[in-house]
Amino acid sequence: MSLIDDLAKAKSEEDVKDAYIKALGLKQYTKGLVDIQTLEIWFESKDAPTAPILMFAQLLFYVRDARRKGESIPPLLAVIDREKAAIMETAKALPIFDDKSLEWPKSGSKADTKFAAKIAPYIEAHFVVYPIKEGEKLFIEAFKQAIQNGRPIRTPITPDNLRQVFDKWVERIGRELDGVAESDYALLFFADIMHDGKKAAMENLPARLLHDGEKPLFLLNGVTYELASERGYRQFWAIYHRPPEAEHRAYLLERRDSLLPVDERSFKGAFYTPLHIVDKAYEWLNMTLGRNWQKNYLVWDMCCGVGNLEVKHSNHRNLFMSTLDAADIDVMLASRTCAAATRFQYDYLNDDVDALGQIDYSLSNKLPLELRTAIADFKAKKKGAKKILVLINPPY
Ligand SMILES: C[S@@+](CC[C@H](N)C(=O)[O-])C[C@H]1O[C@@H](n2cnc3c(N)ncnc32)[C@H](O)[C@@H]1O
Incomplete structure (x- = not known):
């Protein structure tokens, strides 16, 4: 029986998926949040006829999520419903993930027409829609060809x-x-x-x-x-x-x-930041601040405790870490946590705050000169001044 006949008989979205699985001869697949998933291709499926751009919007939510988690993504994406199917190379959609102005929905199912309209300019020229009634054979051939040519996308x-x-x-x-x-x-x-x-x-x-x-x-x-x-x-x-x-x-x-291995067991400190939170924070920083951000920003954690929040940082040279208890700094020195970072004891709420509540770094003179200069240059809008990122898991 042909795909179009199976689709005509389909009573649910599950039947629609199974009709495509059979017609395309998919062997190793899973069904889940991504409706059908193989190593080479992910499918978003709908029972009722739906705009392909809307289905791609949902599917791209899952692609973005997988990329952020450092999981593999397939070279191809497809959307299917009981009338039509469309295929696109994942690589064509990747520029969407660099668009910082895009507000992503909270979940795949919340990707609506408004969101789809925003991503449309990126992808609408890159997918081909096959009406199954007229183009079943064409679709199946195109699918097989695409699978043969598709190269995996790696991070x-x-x-x-x-x-x-x-x-x-x-x-x-x-x-x-x-x-x-x-x-x-x-x-x-x-x-x-x-x-x-x-x-x-x-x-x-x-x-x-x-x-x-x-x-x-x-x-x-x-x-x-x-x-x-x-x-x-x-x-x-x-x-x-x-x-x-x-x-x-x-x-x-x-x-x-x-690079020394870290794991949760070696995490110390009374109020330490758990490793999965650190991982998530760095995922978001990578996404929000873009390529090479660790080169372009100085980072100051002024309540770093024993330094767990920075264990995922790659460029220690641009890293300043200070905290209230000198004993925490000793722990960092002994465990070689962020060894090349500048680490020092400092009470950021009191040390350099004068009677009028103004900050005057000459009061304690504890701030390293490089950081003081960087703050002054940035305030003075000096050409070439580095941006400063305050990265903290605050105490209060
Ligand atoms: C939530 S913990 C952050 C822990 C750190 N990110 C880690 O994983 O070890 C807050 C830290 O701020 C420190 N702290 C509290 N008051 C401070 C102050 N006034 N100046 C600097 N550090 C302070 C505490 O000692 C504690 O280590």
Whole structure:
């Protein structure tokens, strides 16, 4: 029976989905928030005939969500209802995610026509609609062709997400390597990312990625490390693109010394910021402030406690961390938390506030000169002055 016949008999959205699954011969798929999901393509489906742009708006909500979580996204997107189907390459929609003026709905189902109208200029020229009655064959052929040509979309490794990528690497790959010292993870991580899967993209790194057939092996100081399971390895490299862009490589390598694994158990401090909150905060910062933000902003956390909120920060050079208790600074020094950041004791509510409530940094003279100058330059609107981001989990 043809797709159009199955659709004519469909009594629910579930039947519509099943009709397409059968007609397209989908084997490995899941159904869930994304209506039908395979590695190569995600579908949004509706029972009633619906505007394709509205369905794409909902689907893009899930794509954005997956990207923010560092999960893999498929090369193709499709929307289907009982009358028509449309396909689009995911890559064509990616510029939408850079539009800071777009207000995204709270959930996929809340993507309405108003929101769809805003994203329409980005994508309406990039999808092809197939009315199933007239174009069933054409649609199925186009689908198969697109699947054959579709290349997976992977997240690049950049100075801004380095720390997050490293933590995920430790979790999924590093922990599968038996007998590796915590301090060596960063060396193996760089051997892995500075490789395109076939050959190294950088010479003379302390550790090397080798292959025994398809099986990855790591070599460090004459010792070979094997993965207990390759599952995490395959999953990880289905999400990220390697090697990083040539322009970032040297800069990323410089960050190597700051990369020691963190996990929740090593979090200290009376009111510490939990790791999943830190992860979320950095996801939002990456999205809101855009590419290279860690290079362009000085960051000051003036109630940093023992520094957990910054453990996902990749560029410690631009990081100032101060807190009330000197003992917390000692903990940071001893645990080498954000080792290259400027860390100092400071009471931001009292130390430099004069009798009239004005701030005068010469009262305590505790603020590092670089930060004082940066604040003064910014206030004076001096050309080239760096922007300053106050990043805190406040005490009160
Ligand atoms: C909610 S905690 C933030 C913890 C930190 N982000 C972490 O994960 O360790 C607030 C911190 O602010 C510090 N604090 C309280 N009053 C302060 C003040 N006046 N100046 C500087 N730090 C202060 C507290 O000691 C505490 O470590």
